[in-house]
Amino acid sequence: MTNNQPDCPQRRKVCRVLMLPLLAGLGMPVHAVGIDTAPALERRVKAAFLYKFLGYADFPAGSFADASTPVSIGVVGADDMAAELTRIAAGRLVTGRMITVRALREQDLAQPLHVLFVAGQDDARAARLLRAANAQLTVTECEGGLRSGSVINFTIIDDRVRFDVSLDAAEKKNVKLSSRLLTVANRVQKGAS
Numbered sequence: 001m002t003n004n005q006p007d008c009p010q011r012r013k014v015c016r017v018l019m020l021p022l023l024a025g026l027g028m029p030v031h032a033v034g035i036d037t038a039p040a041l042e043r044r045v046k047a048a049f050l051y052k053f054l055g056y057a058d059f060p061a062g063s064f065a066d067a068s069t070p071v072s073i074g075v076v077g078a079d080d081m082a083a084e085l086t087r088i089a090a091g092r093l094v095t096g097r098m099i100t101v102r103a104l105r106e107q108d109l110a111q112p113l114h115v116l117f118v119a120g121q122d123d124a125r126a127a128r129l130l131r132a133a134n135a136q137l138t139v140t141e142c143e144g145g146l147r148s149g150s151v152i153n154f155t156i157i158d159d160r161v162r163f164d165v166s167l168d169a170a171e172k173k174n175v176k177l178s179s180r181l182l183t184v185a186n187r188v189q190k191g192a193s
Contacts, residue, residue, distance in 0.1 A: 137152070145164040
């Protein structure tokens, strides 16, 4: 399935992008890339972020049936990203737990998830999917992602993938985010914006 994101100039102009100092701050390598790889690179960077977010989020104790329950990640609208995230997480553990990644359709959102990524730039769609979701740490990539109730929203600033955080949304979902994650966020929102 193809990615449902529009091809906009902001996403195409990644000439000589350095992958976020933030990635280095989260322990990820920094690479230089050319413009022809921009959309694929953006998906890889976001997948890497999603994986890294796991190490900076504490999920409620009741969200795991037992000690062998894996951390579950669902991806809606970006099968390529789900595949990349599966590759990144293969054989790795987070807080001693395996990681499962699933490409989901809208009708699959009722199943419990620890992390849900909703792809696309449509704010209304993102808001509708977030309301239908049974997920704790929600991540979007649309302009109104935080207003729609997402905990984390990706944004592109100066040709770099960055993210904003809503502490109110995290609190509603009972997810505690590390101060280390908050210090590298582009913007941390608390209360009405």
